[in-house]
Amino acid sequence: MKSVLTIFFILYVLCGWSQEVASGQIMDADSNTPVEFVTVYNLTRDIHAHTDVAGKFQLKDTQIGDSIFVSMVGYERRQFVVETETDWNISLTSAPVELSQVVITPEINTLNKIKQVDLKLNPVNSSQEILRKVPGLFIAQHAGGGKAEQIFLRGFDIDHGTDIQITADGIPVNMVSHAHGQGYADLHFLIPETVQGVDFGKGPYYAEKGNFTTAGYVDFNTFDRISESNVKIEGGRFNTMRTVSMIDLIKGNQNSDAYIATEYLLSDGPFDSPQNFNRLNLFGKYHVKMGNDFLTMQASTFQSKWDASGQIPIRAVESGQIDRFGAIDDTEGGETSRQNFLIDYTSSFDNGDFMETKAFVSKYDFELYSNFTFFLDDPVNGDQIRQKESRTIYGIQSSYNHGTQMASGDLTLIAGAGFRYDDIDGVELSHTRNRTETLDSIALADIDEFNGFAFANATWELNQWMFNLGVRADHFRMEEVDFLQPTYSRKSASQAIISPKLNIVYKPTDNWQLYAKSGRGFHSNDTRVVLREQGQNTLPAAWGYDFGTVYRPFNRLFIDVAYWELYLEQEFVYVGDAGIVEPSGRTKRTGVDVGINYQLSDQLFIYSNLNYADPSALDETEGNDFIPLAPTFTSIGGLTYQGKNLSGSIRYRYIKDRAANEDNSVIAEGYFLSDVNIAYDRPAWTISLAIENVFDVDWREAQFDTESRLANETESVSEIHFTPGVPFFFKAGLAVKF
Structure with missing residues (x-):
């Protein structure tokens, strides 16, 4: 240090x-x-x-x-x-947006500038599209629309967020020691139309980013000010209806602004058993300038309920017992809610320095019913489980930014510190039947987890060079009370980790940038893993590096290429679905990311991202070292038209077949899908049409190699269980602006 x-x-x-x-x-x-x-x-x-x-x-x-x-x-x-x-x-x-508005300067995340072009040309209008704005990031939903999406990035099956840090205006989305799984990140409380920008970075190279930042991070930023009020209503297949409103509460005031946004969504989905899915979001934000200072306050509330058909085995579909959209146990589903409150205060000084402090509190409740193995463990009642918890999260972070312009270069120093405290009550795993009867309690505990941290960044810009040196220190204290033990006992453990970072950028010309990134990150293990596996690593580290370039051959074409490698230490994973601890060994991932963004004319844009990864388990023999469900090749791309009144895009996403188990004997099928968006905009109104899966492809959204037994079977079978992807789907919308 x-x-x-x-x-x-x-x-x-x-x-x-x-x-x-x-x-x-x-x-x-x-x-x-x-x-x-x-x-x-x-x-x-x-x-x-x-x-x-x-x-x-x-x-x-x-x-x-x-x-x-x-x-x-x-x-x-x-x-x-x-x-x-x-x-x-x-x-x-x-x-109008143009690629020529992007300027290449020596900085760590130049790709963020290029991605803002796509965000302005194709604003997000669904919760699924929010995360897909990150190049190379794929998602899968497998529990009726209300559960957090499964995430894939850089050769990771991240599950629901174990290896990517997700925040919204600085509020953490990931849940530590969650009832369903470590890092669980439910982003459905974020109304897509409120998103102004997406800040993202791949790898563990950023000192201000802490827990779960191994594959990378994503931070969504909402508008401080809206230019006009609007109300939108959308309707589509499968009894889908969505309403959104954004109302400007203060008009004509140059120093302050306030608005409120609402979202209500209903859908039955394409399944034989209706999802009965509904979600309500309310969001309010107040922003005021006070001299050189800025104050922002925001509050939101979110609740969601749904039924689910769950993951189904291939054999049940092939035998005709059910069709692709059928269910073995259609009493799965759940409900969740979250309330957030954030205060953000920024002081700007005459010398260009500024200090920002964010404080937040979040109340969260979660209940989920699942059945992955059907009648494997209980041939009479079935294997349905309930996962449940209630938590309150408190946090604060303050950082100071100091810039000095010198003869030999510009130096920017950033230092910050803060904490996050999770108070988690009633973390439960129970054996249930038909979502109404509790048969057994498998796990029940209260958990307290504290993370204190400090970080510092020094960025030195010297002509065409930029050197960024960072360091982060994190301290964790974890406590658990297990209520299924015969006597009261509070277990605890503490551990700290230091994470250094070094990034170098070189710009040979105004249109060409080379960079090398390196750093150490980590993701914390679940409190129950740490305390029940005494002596094991609480904070397994991740070491990574990137070598890449961003090149603009001419004014309207950007090409980016990166070679990367990431190594993860031994870790232990708490499997919330089974209430057990499973060890996993060291892993290594190498890969190449390629991106192309080209503006064909004033109105026409084309882009494509290709992402190759080679993930492997280091402690296994050759041929048995596959990482289940880890993607090896993905690609996204599209063509966008942006006219004066008419705009539209056609986009694709592709993921290659990949191993579903350790020896590659079971394959998770890939898919190629196409989506279309069209909008006609006038000063007072906008009409829109969105089509998903234009060519009505039969595809599997989520897939797992699972051992299960059906009610009429005497022996269990291990094979692919999947959630069917959405078939041809459309929704039309009308927005009125005032």
Whole structure:
């Protein structure tokens, strides 16, 4: 730790002496609000800066007569010659999205800029589309629409979130020591239309990102201000109906804004037994500027109920016992709810520094009924289980951002600290029948889990180079009271981990960037694993590196390529479905990611991402070292048209066949699907049409190699059990704006 701090100090000293700098502020011309992340580029001297949360920037070594270029996705580009070195007040006017608005500068996540183009061209309008905005990330739903999606990324079957950190406006989505599985991430409380941006990164290379950031992280950011109110209603196949509203509560005030958003969704799904799925979301946000400070408060409430047909065995379909959309146990399903409250306070100082503090509290309840093995363990009553919990999460994080512009380069120092505390009551696993009768209690406990953390980042930009050095320290304390033990006992354990990061970016030309990323991350094991497997690793580490490039051969074409490798230590996994502990050994994953984004004309865009991975278990013999369900090749892509009033896109997603067990003797089938969106927009209204699975392909959304027994069988069978993917589906919508 001392050596890392020494390096931070050396970086600061190496930067030399301060220079005179140009400064200013950039505002949105329509709303007169600050615009963050704008690139201000000095073409004469090949230096740049970005605006902060207050829209402010400082640009070193800039003199009268220099040529300045200002760019931000979704705004008209500005270019001018410097006439004065201070107090630049620049207004940006909204403009059609173009790839040429993306500027390559030395930074860790350039791909985020390119992805914002896709987000503005194709805004998300369903909870499933939210996560799919991350290149290479695939999802699968296998419990009636209300359960958190299964996630796949970079050779990982992440289950419901074990190896990816997901947040929304900084509020953690992942649940530690969850009744269903470690890292469970239910994002359904987020209304898609409120999403303004998606910040993502692959790998464990980011000091401000902690638990579960092994394959990567995703942070969704909601609008602080909406330009107009709107109400939308959608209807489609399978008795699907959805209403959304976003109401601006304060109009005409340049210093404050407030809006409320609602979502209500009903659907029976394509299944023989209706899902009876319903979801209600309410979200409110207030944002105010107070001098140089900003205060944001938001609150939300979410609840969902559903029935499910669950995963079905292939043999039951092939024998004609049920069809593809049938069920063995149609009493599966569940209900869940969550309430969030967040306060975000940012102080912006005259020297360009700023400090941001976020504090939140979240109340969460969960109940899920599943039956994966049917009559394997109980031939009379069946094997249905109930998983249940109630938790409250408290958290706070504060960070300080200091920028210094020096003769030898720009130095940005960020330091932060905080904690998260989960108070989990009644973590339950029970054997049930028909969702009404409790037969046995398998597990019942109260869990308390505390994570305190601190991090520091130093980013030094020197001409075409950028060096980023980071370190993160996390401390965990876990406690459990097992109520099924004959006597009261509170078990506890503590462990800490230090996670260093080093990232280097080199920009040989204005249109070409090379980078090398490296770092250590981790995901915590379930409290029940830690306390019942004494002496085992609480915080198994992940070591990774990326070597990649982003290249723009000409103004409207971006190509990105990355070779990566990730190594995970020994870990233990608590299997919530069975109430047991299963060890898994060390793993290694290598792969290549390729992305192409091309603007064919002013209105036409095309993109494609191809992702190859080679996952393997290091402690197994060759031929038995496959990682079940880990994807080896995936691809997404599409063609988008963005006209003055008419817009639309056709998109595809493909996942290759992959091993469903350790020796590759059972295969999970891949699929190729196509979706279409069309919208016609007028000042007062918009009509839209969305079509999923245009060619009505029979596909399997979720697949598992499971041993089960049906009611009429004397012996169990191990084979693929699957959830059928949605067939041809359409929904039409009408939105009224005011």
